[in-house]
Amino acid sequence: MLTPYKKRLAQDLDRWRSNGWVSEEGRSAILADVANSGRDFNLPSALAILASVLFGFAAISFVAAHWEDMPRLGRLLLLLASVWAGYAVAGWLASKGHDMFADAAILFSVAMFGASVMLISQMYHISGDPTDGVLMWWIGALFAGVLLRSNPALALAMVLVCIWSSMKTLDRNEVHWPFLIGWAAVTAAFIWQRWCPGLHLSALALSLFVISLGYLLDRGHEHALVAILGLVAAGAAIAAEKALPEFDSVAAPSLGYAVAVAFAGLYGLQFFEDPTLGTLIALAALTLVLLLAAISYALATGNRGVLWLGYIGFSLEILSVYWKTVGSILNTSLFFLIAALIVAGLAYMALRLAQRGPGKEVAA
């Protein structure tokens, strides 16, 4: 399967070849090199992983049905046999060199392990804390993921850590700090595996956790803390990008998550608290300026993720302010006037900066 990058590279190479910048040999060599590099996520493997996920849901529903025609011991042995069968198939597939299929089989086994935990909980009417079952499941998934170096099992572990934590949070309506232990353990495994999609999953999970703090700490009035954490993280990401260019591949995506967290905090301050009109306008102006700064930084550094987040945040902010102030049309009008002036001013400044750039070169 062609990734977007390979597709674009092939198109660019054709153009460079016709311009005479690249030789025909060079073109073929580059394409061959790109084709052989990396472990591609092809369609059969993706379908195999999806099948494992569906098998998992089937098993969990089978447990939930509490089917009495089969004795309890029989049901448990069936699930246990599925765990072993999955690992056996994984070994066989790995020995044939089908690593991605082996990963799917491992994922299947980890799912069956979770279904077994649920069946035992059900057999013994273990109640109160279904979260203990999920805790055992994510530890089992992490264990298998690390020992067998299986990325899908690790991804499942991260998802289960999030489910575990959300259940605890909903049950007690307070911050579930042990989330950080599970998160750190799975993230360490992702780093060890050097698996980029997993790290994105980690960043997403941590961002959601930080945003949830705003709604849980201080009886749901800690959005300022979320905004500050997001801004500090954004500052750190930009500083890291400048100071350590070799870690650009980590710093650039991190900035996207930091911007999202900061925006969520500022958004909470404006629309989930009850600020006075003056505070609301000040916060809205601050949010828009920060989003514009993020957009311009993203344009300057070619950070597409931050660029899109900036656009989405900007639209969401404008729409929300409109809804919030819709009662007073004059205020709405005033707000949009101020916003328009700020954006127009920034556009003018950006234009001046852009003109000065090449101008300097001419002068020098």
Place this chain on the structure above:
Amino acid sequence: MSGTRRYFWLLLIFVALVQSAALFKMVYDKDRLLKDGREITMPVKPLDPRDLFRGDYVTLGYDITTLNKTNAPEGRLADVQTGSIAFVTLSPKPDGGWTVKELSTTYPKEVASGDVVLKGRVHNAWGGAGAYDKVLNMRYGIETYFVPEGTGRALESKVRDHKIDAIVAVGGDGTAALKGLIVDGERHVDPPLL
């Protein structure tokens, strides 16, 4: 998975063994508690059933689910907060059922014969300051009874109309497990697995 291929079979067997052992320990612990634990019965108050991923179940409430000054020693209520572990010492009532004799944050040193100690977790604690009396909402791990699909509603109405008692096994450390139900004097208990 590259790099681990030589030991891959061994690792697979190791992971499968450890996961199986964890499941076995879960079964063994519960089975032993049900077999060896002291058996008591408690009257049940019904609540609501059903969960998509866990199947049909009936949530059971007890007299000791809610503790306040009417059914627990008042002075002790102040010691516990939401999330803390509490040990509840129960004395049998002459007409069946149980009264709360003692509430403590550690397992009581002396337990009178006939009394039983349950280990619970404070799910929610509120009040206790000023004019409001402190109320504890307790969980003992015996609140969920799983039933075959489609039978939850029937059992629920039975709980409303009939007298139902829960059969609870209590371990030496106060851990409780739900063994079964007595509906209209009829015992419903699953046989031990092992």
